[in-house]
Amino acid sequence: MSTTSLSTAGTAASSSGPLLSVRELQVHFPTQDGVVKAVNGLTFDLEAGKTLGIVGESGSGKSVSSMAIMGLHRGTNAKVSGEIELAGVNLLDISADEMRRKRGRDVSMIFQDPLSAMHPYYTVGNQIAEAYRVHHSVSRKIAKQRAVEMLDRVGIPTPDKRVNDYPHQFSGGMRQRAMIAMGLINDPGLLIADEPTTALDVTVQAQILDLLQDLQREFNSAVIIITHDLGVVAEMADDVLVMYAGRAVEHGPCKEILTHPEMPYTWGLLSSVPDLSGDTGARLVPIPGNPPSLLNPPSGCAFHPRCAHRDKVPGDLCRTELPLLVPGQRGAHHTKRCHLPNPDAIYATEVLPEIAPDLVGGAGEDGAEELR
Amino acid sequence: MTNETINQGEPDDMAIAPRIEGRSAAVAPADAKPILEVDGLRMYFPVRSPGLIRRTVGHVQAVDGVSFQVAEATSLGLVGESGCGKSTTGRLITRLYEPTAGAIRFEGQDITHAKAGELKPLRREIQMIFQDPYTSLNPRQTVGSIVGAPLAIHKVLPKDKILPRVQELLEVVGLNPEHYNRYPHEFSGGQRQRIGIARALTLQPKLLVADEPVSALDVSIQAQVVNLLQDIQTEFGVAFLFIAHDLAIVRHFCPEIAVMYLGKIVEIGDRESIYTNAHHPYTQALLSAVPDVKQAATGGRMERIRLQGDVPSPINPPSGCRFRTRCPIAQEICARHEPPLLQIGRKHKVACHFPGRLGEAPREPLTAGLLGVDSEGRPDPGASPSTDLVEQPGYADTWFDLDNKSIGRA
Amino acid sequence: MLAYVIRRVFAGVIMLIVMSIVTFALFFLTPIDQESFICGKNCSAAQKKETAAAMGYDDSFINQWSDFAKGVVVGRDFPDDPKLRETAPQTIVRCDAPCLGYSRERGDTVTNLIKDTFPVSFSLAVAAFILWMAGGILFGVLAALKKGTFIDRGVVGLSLIGFAFPTFFVGLLLYKFVAIQWGLTEIPRYTSIAEGGIGGWLSGLTLPAITLCLFFMAAYVRMTRSYVIESFQEDYVRTARAKGLPERTVTFKHALRAALTPIVTMAGLDFAGLMGGAIITESVFNYPGMGKLAVLASSDFDLPTTVGLVILLAAFVIMANIVVDLLYAVIDPRVRLG
Incomplete structure (x- = not known):
């Protein structure tokens, strides 16, 4: 990852504040059984040219919040409140038509399954050109020319021929490239990638992640990458936001979160996936139980029924009191939503030996040095 | 609930x-x-063909x-x-x-x-x-x-x-x-x-x-x-x-893993052989493509091998070695001959003309002599193909020890 | 594409031949012997046998079918008797190709009977088809777009009524009140275009077509509604919105196009089925169509007419199937380009 170019882009934008600023975002779906609180008080900032990784499992609210940024809950029965400020404009205040004009031009999105995300009856070129023509009054011919250029840019061989193909004639990786071409054709300031590589093979995933990084540098877009794979986050993200049951539970710089996580849920995510160099004799340490119901979330900290460390919190606090998202022991840039008074010590003595015995002592601290 | x-x-x-x-x-x-x-x-x-009579094509x-x-x-x-x-x-x-x-x-x-x-x-x-x-x-x-x-x-x-x-x-x-x-x-x-x-x-x-x-x-x-x-x-x-x-x-x-590519096993062996001693370029590429969480802690990731393009169609697979169209080290022999699955360790077999650890692949095909061909894959009148290249389901007691250029024994 | 068309037509012809053999076999195996019908109740066994021989009923099943098939291709004479042709040529009926048989009861060739009744059924089916497709899709899409609202519930409720009311009841109701009691239309009577012009043809068709289409319209409203609602859930519709397309384009270009494809398929087959299936409507309005002919033929044990109709209607369905599949290939590139 080229940190130099990213950080210059970051400073350039920071003079005028973040590109995207989400404040106390709530997305609630009223249903017959009650209100499903899919997103509950989500707050984060994202600067131009930077990448935010949102991590969580199904039902954590990560996709729902990105749909809210796209304004795609408009016209449904979802209740969206809070503030989503993109380049100084609160997207929740503007009219449906104003939002529509921003969609695809100022903020665009690529989806998990590129086969179902493309219309089977129209050619790839037609669908990409359509995304250009809706925001630029140009002839079909010019729009198609743009589509060919974009297909070329995302690495489709013989783009002038493939532009006339239908989605089913493309391979999975090429379809996702085409989706990226569609997402970037209007040079949006913000690109949201919702599990962009989950449906792809690992070598193709590597190609797509490389491509996204290259293009981000070239277009200087801000990127939100939504994933359940911490490995993808480690490759792509500058900042990480961990979501659980509709709330942010941990937020901070990527390296900080992955080396010094302070929230037991993040520990669980790290310990439940094996990696390519771990001890194969050791058992995986899963998070017990299942993700909670959003209709009827657990009281207090939503994670408490699955948390192995709640006995370390005095009293019944975890069950009764929702912890605030506040800085922990590691400085203001790293916030967490947990009652544990000394998470760093617990992580170092109890969790790290389980997931990466080779990193206990030394290596972890080096990471911290580099950050400062 | x-x-x-x-x-x-x-x-x-x-x-x-x-x-x-x-x-x-x-x-x-x-x-x-x-x-x-x-x-x-x-x-x-x-x-089946799409024509009038649906022949198998x-x-x-x-x-x-x-x-x-x-x-x-x-x-x-x-x-x-x-x-x-x-x-x-x-x-x-x-x-x-x-x-x-x-x-x-x-x-x-x-x-x-x-x-x-x-x-x-x-x-x-x-x-x-x-x-x-x-x-x-x-x-x-x-x-x-x-x-x-x-x-x-x-x-x-x-x-x-x-x-x-x-x-x-x-x-x-x-x-x-x-x-x-x-x-x-x-x-x-x-x-x-x-x-x-x-x-x-x-x-x-x-x-x-x-x-x-x-x-x-x-x-x-x-x-x-x-x-x-x-x-x-x-x-x-x-x-x-x-x-x-x-x-x-x-x-x-x-404890044992077989890596497949386009219908064939390209490398098979015990865990150690595959994950820390892979000798097939495809296995190496697969491993290098896996996103690594620990890179955040260790700083930097291992060099990624970028495979170009997509997997070819299994209807009309490439001649010789099926991986050659995307292989970073493919040579002429790869198009001419399919590499045999050679045993190169006690529990390790690989199907490649140029088997070697990442960055240490041999320049000359190791299999040329066995196949009775020269290094470009053309028939070599001086050599005769080895007869014991029949692939067995298990492992043999002897193997080609690539490091010592000798025959290894159990 | 051309190869595909040829293959489908070829397969269709084969299927028709098989169909006709099966139909023939079914009727050949019925316990009713034709000769006693023709000859009358007081026939002696010898007379019966003579009649059977004259009519060709004593022949083997294979021969009878091949006579029929020959008739379809080159036409045939009834009875096909060279002696009679010399002595009394006026008693022989010539049935030109495509000959589907000769009905003793009706004293005419089946081909002629169908020629008379076909325009009636076809007019009725076309009129009903246009009405139900237009109404069904329009209201179905409307209900889907206004899902959950008063309009949606109203449309769905009405279509349920349309679905539930039997055709003969709706037909009688319209006949009795609209035409007779209130005199809003003339008493419906089939008028060909040649006779009454387009206006006369249409006014004669109005009430029967409405009667016939109501049931189908109700079904298509519900079907369209659910397909459209489903297609709005598709990922590609979300993509279309994410591009910033206006809702109109999202609806018409992206959602509806995919939703209407399966409806085209259903509609083609329903139309073909309707050709001989408007029995009740034709009976209520006393329309001389193929449905009515089929009812009469089966109540008279008029086998040649029944067989002819069955094969013809099967041919329609097979043809419609081919047309629908071709249409599907035109609409959906995944079918066309495999």
Whole structure:
């Protein structure tokens, strides 16, 4: 990852504040059984040219919040409140038509399954050109020319021929490239990638992640990458936001979160996936139980029924009191939503030996040095 | 519901198998008897022409000459990208398809072309776990009848004994045994996969073919199911053919791994050989493509090998080595000759003309002499092809030691 | 594409031949012997036998079928008797190709009977088809777009009524009140275009077509509604919105196009089925169509007419099937380009 170019882009934008600023975002779906609180008080900032990784499992609210940024809950029965400020404009205040004009031009999105995300009856070129023509009054011919250029840019061989193909004639990786071409054709300031590589093979995933990084540098877009794979986050993200049951539970710089996580849920995510160099004799340490119901979330900290460390919190606090998202022991840039008074010590003595015995002592601290 | 589900999640992690047993399951028992032997297995699906008369114009060579062994009570991992034939191989072994050629031997008995009647007892011994816990369970049947159906079909137990056995099985997979009369939709994805596992265990099979058993599950649930499968292996001595695309999970679960590409095994060996001593450029590329969480801590990641393009069509695969069109080190011989699967270690075989560790691939093809050709793959009048290149399912006692340029011996 | 068309037509012809053999076999095996019908109740066994021989009923099944097939291709004479042709040529009826048989009861060739009744059924089917497709899709889409609102519930409720009311009841109701009691239309009577011009043809068709279309319209409203609602859930519709397309484009270009494809398929087959299936409507309005002919023929045990109709209607369905499949290939590139 080229940190130099990213950080210059970051400073350039920071003079005028973040590109995207989400404040106390709530997305609630009223249903017959009650209100499903899919997103509950989500707050984060994202600067131009930077990448935010949102991590969580199904039902954590990560996709729902990105749909809210796209304004795609408009016209449904979802209740969206809070503030989503993109380049100084609160997207929740503007009219449906104003939002529509921003969609695809100022903020665009690529989806998990590129086969179902493309219309089977129209050619790839037609669908990409359509995304250009809706925001630029140009002839079909010019729009198609743009589509060919974009297909070329995302690495489709013989783009002038493939532009006339239908989605089913493309391979999975090429379809996702085409989706990226569609997402970037209007040079949006913000690109949201919702599990962009989950449906792809690992070598193709590597190609797509490389491509996204290259293009981000070239277009200087801000990127939100939504994933359940911490490995993808480690490759792509500058900042990480961990979501659980509709709330942010941990937020901070990527390296900080992955080396010094302070929230037991993040520990669980790290310990439940094996990696390519771990001890194969050791058992995986899963998070017990299942993700909670959003209709009827657990009281207090939503994670408490699955948390192995709640006995370390005095009293019944975890069950009764929702912890605030506040800085922990590691400085203001790293916030967490947990009652544990000394998470760093617990992580170092109890969790790290389980997931990466080779990193206990030394290596972890080096990471911290580099950050400062 | 919430409280119940938590109670169900815990037993397999805390109670059933102590840590030490889990450890022993992950190590291959030395020279265990093979329970499954697959020899030169081929599956060609015909492709019909679109013309007036629908002639067969070609074949999808889904599986093309695959040989391996699975020892008793251990696991073989099959990894590869979509379309490499790993799922077809699994389906051939459970005989959902009849192979085009080759042989499948289960406990010494040839089941390659077994008829429906002969397959019935076989279905007790070999069971399958599917990827999708949402579609592989009949939504109109209770969990009890799903899990108990095999008992009734095979008339293993009298009717009144079925329910206690079902409840026992539900307990084994970490579900509440009182929930036998619930329907699949009342369970979460992870719990449904547990139901699928309970169903597969009902007849006490000796071999489980697990086709992407955890890839549809949330990360935190994946670990629960992987642990459960390990416990089952330790407790009941079941052998696994573990098919997955997730290299890390396969590494964790299987002491032996076969890497497939376009219907062929390109490299097979024990865990160590594949993950730290890979000699095939495709294996190396696969490994380097896996995103690594630890790079955040260790700083920087290992150099990624960028494979160009897509996997070619299995209808018309490239000549010679099938990987050559995307291979960073391919030479002329690769287009002319298919590399034989050479044994290069006690438990390590690789199918490449230029086998070597990453960055240490030899300049000259190692296989030229064996194939009786020169280094560009043209027939060499001075050399004669070696006769002992026939691929065996197991490992030989002697091998080509690439580091010492000698013959290694067990 | 051309190869596909040829293959489908070829397969269709084969299917028709098989169909005709099966139909023939079914009727050949019926316990009713034709000769006693023709000859009358007081026939002696010898007379019966003579009649059977004259009519060709004593021949083997294969021969009878090949005579029929020959008739379809080159035409045939009834009775096909060279002696009679010399002695009394006026008693022989010439049935030109495509000959589907000769009906004793009706004293005419089946081909002629169909020629008379076909325009009636076809007019009725076309009129009903246009009405139900227009109404069904329009209201179905409307209900889907206004899902959950008063309009949606109203449309769905009305279509349920349309679905539930039997055709003969609706027909009688319209006939009695609209035409007779209130005199809003003339008494419906089939008028060909040649006779009454387009206006006369249309006014004669109005009430029967409405009667016939109501049931189908109700079904298509519900079907369209569910397909459209489903297609709005598709990922590609979300993509279309994410591009910033106006809702109109999202609806018409992206959602509806995919939703209407299966409806085209259903509609083609329903139309073909309707050709001989408007029995009740034709009876209520006393319309001389193929449905009515089929009812009469089967109540008279008029086998040649019944067989002829069955084969013709089967041919329609097979043809419609081919047309629908071709249409599908035109609409959906995944079918066309495999």
